[in-house]
Amino acid sequence: MSIAESVGANRIIVGGDFTYPTGDPTLPPEREEAYRVRILEKSLEAMLKPIDKPTVFSVRKGEGESKEDA
Amino acid sequence: MGTLKALCYINQFFAGLGGEEMAHEGLHVYEGAKGPGIGMEGLWKGEMKVVRTLACGDNFFNLEQNYEAIKDQLLELVKEAEPDVIIAGPAFNAGRYGVACGKFCELVSDTLGIPTVTGMFPTNPAVGMYLRKTLIADCAETAAGMRTSLPMLAALALKLAKREPLAPANVDKYLPTGLRTNEVDDNSAAYRVVDMMLKKVQHKPFVTEVPLRKEELIPAAPPIQDASKIKFGLITMGGLVPKGNPDKIKMYAAESYGTYAIDLSTFNKEHYESVHGGYDTTAVNADPQRLIPYTAALNLQKRGLIGSVAPYFLSTCGIGTNVGMGKKLGAAMAQQIKADGIEAVFLTST
Numbered sequence: 001m002s003i004a005e006s007v008g009a010n011r012i013i014v015g016g017d018f019t020y021p022t023g024d025p026t027l028p029p030e031r032e033e034a035y036r037v038r039i040l041e042k043s044l045e046a047m048l049k050p051i052d053k054p055t056v057f058s059v060r061k062g063e064g065e066s067k068e069d070a
Numbered sequence: 071m072g073t074l075k076a077l078c079y080i081n082q083f084f085a086g087l088g089g090e091e092m093a094h095e096g097l098h099v100y101e102g103a104k105g106p107g108i109g110m111e112g113l114w115k116g117e118m119k120v121v122r123t124l125a126c127g128d129n130f131f132n133l134e135q136n137y138e139a140i141k142d143q144l145l146e147l148v149k150e151a152e153p154d155v156i157i158a159g160p161a162f163n164a165g166r167y168g169v170a171c172g173k174f175c176e177l178v179s180d181t182l183g184i185p186t187v188t189g190m191f192p193t194n195p196a197v198g199m200y201l202r203k204t205l206i207a208d209c210a211e212t213a214a215g216m217r218t219s220l221p222m223l224a225a226l227a228l229k230l231a232k233r234e235p236l237a238p239a240n241v242d243k244y245l246p247t248g249l250r251t252n253e254v255d256d257n258s259a260a261y262r263v264v265d266m267m268l269k270k271v272q273h274k275p276f277v278t279e280v281p282l283r284k285e286e287l288i289p290a291a292p293p294i295q296d297a298s299k300i301k302f303g304l305i306t307m308g309g310l311v312p313k314g315n316p317d318k319i320k321m322y323a324a325e326s327y328g329t330y331a332i333d334l335s336t337f338n339k340e341h342y343e344s345v346h347g348g349y350d351t352t353a354v355n356a357d358p359q360r361l362i363p364y365t366a367a368l369n370l371q372k373r374g375l376i377g378s379v380a381p382y383f384l385s386t387c388g389i390g391t392n393v394g395m396g397k398k399l400g401a402a403m404a405q406q407i408k409a410d411g412i413e414a415v416f417l418t419s420t
Contacts, residue, residue: 008286008287008288009419010289010290010291011290015418016360017353018349018419018420019349019350019351019352019353019354019420020353020354020360021306021308021360021418021419021420022360022361022363022416022418023357023359023360023363025353025356025360033359033365033366036359036363036365036366037366037369037370039363040363040366040367040369040370041370041375043416044370044376047293047294047297047414048293048294048297049293050290050292051290051293052290053290054290055290
């Protein structure tokens with residue numbers, strides 16, 4: 001169980017790392033921004049969903065469409 | 071010793087003025103007992119009597135300007151009656167009545183130093199607000215429990231009036247105040263803990279001497295309806311501040327938060343840093359967007375997924391923060407951003 005879950009935060013997004021929640025310094029800048037956008041998209045999805053207890057929503061490491069892939 | 075004197079505070083309903091439709095009623099003063107005070111006098115068997123009863127409508131008393139207007143008059147009425155103890159309620163689980171009782175007790179004990187007691191159901195919202203200000207008897211949920219609640223309230227009031235020490239909360243039936251008193255036990259802690267352990271493994275009842283703080287569960291906010299019409303905010307507990315920490319937010323056990331405008335031309339490592347004292351800040355110091363994802367939020371806004379994003383962020387250091395301070399900061403942040411029309415927040419925690 002994550003700390004966020006154990007203290008009762010309700011909508012929890014597992015992002016980069018606790019030292020960089022919205023990002024990942026190991027990614028090249030453009031891919032990192034795409035990953036950051038993906039984290040916010042997931043957060044939005046969480047806020048649109050009815051929940052009744054602390055719920056974790058995960059984003060895969062490095063997930064997100066950057067222009068490099070297009 | 072002569073007969074002790076109590077002064078009671080009750081609401082419009084228990085004064086017999088009427089129900090909700092009379093909640094706007096102003097101050098009424100009765101000489102002697104009225105409502106629950108009559109029952110308590112019976113229980114005191116002549117040791118104490120109610121010399122005066124004050125009553126206000128709950129809505130009236132809860133309006134700050136009304137309270138301010140009658141405050142001095144209330145204190146005069148109390149002083150003049152020279153009571154040994156103040157008794158408010160019992161308010162059971164009624165929120166506004168509970169707040170009125172708590173506020174009245176706080177006023178009198180703070181200003182005149184007279185001991186006060188009220189009675190509430192443990193989940194009455196006023197309990198959290200006034201537990202440190204007045205003694206609160208552990209009462210029933212509704213007035214249907216008056217018969218079981220009054221003896222507790224009456225007994226506590228009599229003890230206070232006689233200036234007798236109180237027994238622990240579970241014995242004297244009041245809500246635990248969180249204060250501890252030292253007492254000498256015949257057995258050392260080692261004996262007591264082994265005794266408890268033996269009872270535990272035999273499934274026999276035992277009472278812990280160190281109850282753990284109860285976790286307060288916060289119900290999840292209902293989902294947002296149409297994100298494309300909503301203004302979003304950005305908050306971090308990761309300690310991001312303009313370089314130099316202008317608001318001097320503490321790096322540990324912070325007691326304040328800052329509000330900082332975002333200008334994309336300066337939202338970078340040259341101008342921002344994290345002062346959080348509890349994690350390796352190398353990555354966020356290299357790029358503030360790893361704590362406050364402003365351009366990503368603008369990306370969502372451009373694509374019409376969200377209505378807009380406020381061009382500033384709120385920040386504090388979430389480390390070593392006690393629950394009370396966390397509540398205080400959280401409530402202040404919520405109030406501030408709501409006033410600015412923000413209805414949802416991306417909040418990062420480190």
